[in-house]
Amino acid sequence: MPNNTLSQRMQITDDIGKLLAILPPDIRQQIEQHPKQDRLIEVVMDLGRLPEARFPDEAVYLGNTPISPEDLQHCIERVGSFSGDNRAGIERTLHRISAIRNRTGIIIGLTCRMGRAVFGTISMIRDLVETGQSLLLLGRPGVGKTTALREIARVLADDFNKRVVIIDTSNEIAGDGDIPHPAIGRARRMQVSRPELQHQVMIEAVENHMPEVIVIDEIGTELEALAARTIAERGVQLVGTAHGNRIDNLIKNPTLSDLVGGIQAVTLGDEEARRRGSQKTVLERKAPPTFEIAIEMLERQRWVIHENVSHTVDMLLRGVEPNPQVRTVDENAELTITQEKLDKPPSYGLTGTVGLESVPRPTGLRASGRMTPLAPMGLNQGGFSSDFERLLDESWCQPEGEGESEKIRIPGPNGEDFPVYVYPYGIGRSQLEQVIDVLNLPVVLTKDLSNADVVLALRSHLKNESKLRQIARVRQIPVHGVKSNTIPQITRTLRRLLGMDEVKIPETADLRLFTRGGNDDELEALEEARLAVEQIVLPKGQPVELLPRSPQVRKMQHELVEHYRLQSDSFGEEPNRRLRIYPA
Incomplete structure (x- = not known):
């Protein structure tokens, strides 16, 4: 056992002798002589390969003799019977023996995992356990979810005198x-049989x-998620683990999303969609979550706490990054609680329209709900209500303090005055900035209508805002319409506005224009669509079907196809829904 304050505060029981007793003598001797035997994680034995011992920071071979069928049989005879999930154990220990079988059902590999009971491991969340609310533990394999689950069950039963039942599927x-x-x-x-x-x-x-209290390990199927909801609705406290590292993994998992309330598509009214700055069809939480508290176990001594799962899920679906509580324990067993952003914000990609449409979430003050109404004002010089002026001013929001500066003009190649100051109305800021940055266009976005050279509006x-055209006419500002966002x-509209020549066949598309997150999967899908258009659809006049993709990636592919003045449709059922591109 490591000699530090933390390990002294956490009593560890591992029964390592009983695990070593089932191993062949040569392998057992190698482990007993290893200086890190107290930190052993598992022993791997595969037929025809060298036996391997795995520790937290390394894996070492045990001897130079490959595993034989006799070695495997030696272990099998000394453990309990293997269940339907190919797991066995050792009587009255926490060790787990998992089998790998060949196609005929014969065992050709064993993973002998060390099981440890760590008393005191949940000191960092003891206050949450006391609340009586349901707790969901998330984390990668090996981070200690089952160990924490076992300790929570003991504390609830012994310290709080509650009736606790553990559903122990794999013992x-x-x-x-x-x-x-x-x-x-x-x-x-x-x-569980x-x-x-x-x-x-x-x-x-x-x-x-x-x-x-009901304690469940590894909720992984839809039936188990439904059973968990049924139990929670009967007033029983649930403590469980689920497959997934983070809450956003569960939200995007249709099988387990019900654990955090589930999601559904909701169609908003025009006013509500305009107020949110989003599409009319959005994703929202369907029901109260089964688990009120979620704990993301990033490391053994660093856990992220979501004390209100409902609030966290609502924030994620609206595109707002949550600010969770982070709890850490140092080597001196000192608990530190911070409220901070995570080092790597999760890639949610959850909002937007459903089906073929999937757009980036809006950012800025409007999306965050921190906008405050302006005080009423009188009529402006043009004779129109300043309420409408305020509506125009709020149509594209910038953080406070970003005031407008005087125009800076540079002559263009044909004597034009660059850059062009554009006032956007009803057009997504992220799309505009993406086009301007990628194509390096001489365009500056402004929120001051009097400082604009042109108004760009959907x-x-x-059609519905005649006052916008009237105001622009009074101020002698041209208005350019964009067909869609x-x-x-x-x-196309910005190139036309800047007087750039249009060609009959569009030039090779810059894929950076159409990607959202810029990851490899998005770029691979866009490159597939580009090659299909440029090598088959345009030169040969033949339709092409692409590989199945997610709704968000298909949206990008649709936009790329539109760049080439071609038509595309999505067909098929999820998860095999894919694009079909048609010749002109």
Whole structure:
């Protein structure tokens, strides 16, 4: 055991001798002589390969003799029977033996994982356990979810005298055998005969044994998620783990999204969509979450706490990055709680329209809900209500303090005055800035209508806002309409506005224009669409079908195809929905 204050505060019970007893003598001897045996994670034995011992910071081979069938049989005879999920255990220990079988069902590999009961590991969230609210633990494999789950069950049963029932599907929480490991304290354990029956045992536990707390490990199917919701609605506290590292993983997982409330498409009215600065069809939380508190276990001693899952999910769906609580424990067992942004913000990509349409989330003051109404004013010089002036001024928001400066003019190649100051109305700021930056256009966006050289507005807005045209006419500012709020249409309008020559066949598209996050998957999908257009559709006049992609990536592909003046449709059912590009 490492000699530091933290390990002294956390009592560790590992029964390493019982795990070593099932191993062949040569392998057992190698581990017993290793200086880091107290930090052993697992022993891997694959037929015909050298045995391997894995530690937190390294993996080492145990000897020079490959594993033989006799070595595997030696281990199999000394452990319990393997269940339907190919897991076995050692009587009254927390060790887990997992098997790899060949196509005929014969075991050709074993993973002997060390199980440890760590008392005191949940000191950093003890206050959350006391609340009686349901807790969901998330994290990558090996970060300690099951260990924390076991300790939570013991604390609730022994320290808070609650009736706790553990649904132990693989005997991983309370160990193998009919008598549970002492690490769970007074908590009771219900074993599951087959993994696919876990949801039935969950319901049975509530109906037959009157628990106050249900502990579940690895919620992974839709039936288990539904059973968890049923249990929570009966007033029973849930403590569980789920497949996924972060909350946004669950939101995008249709099987498990119900654990955090689920999502549904909602069509907003015109006024509400304009107020939010979003598309009319958005994603919103469907119901209260099954788990009120979520804990993202990034590292063994660094956990991110979402004390209000409803609020976190709502923020993510509206495009606002959450500001979670981060709890860490140092080597001196000192708990530190901070409220800070994470080092790497998650890539959510959750908002926008549903189906073929998927647009970036709006940013700025309007999307964050921090806009404050301006005081009423009188009529302006043009004789029009200043309320409408205010509406125009708020149509594109900038943070306070970014005042307008005087125009800076540079002569263009044909004597034009560059840059051109553009007042956008109803057009996405992110799309405009993306086109200007990628194509390096001499355009500056302004929110001061009197300082603008031109107004750029959606045609649909121009039809309904006659006052906008009247104000622009009084101030002698030309108005240019954009057909739709897409990259190709914005690019086309800006090029026309700047007097750039249009060609019959568009030049090779710059893929940076159409990507949202710039990751490899997006660029690969756009490159596939570009090659299909330039090498098949345009020269040969043949339609092309692309590979299945997500709705957000298909949206980018649609915009790229539109750049080439071609038509495209999506067809097929998710997750195999894909693009078909047609010749002109």
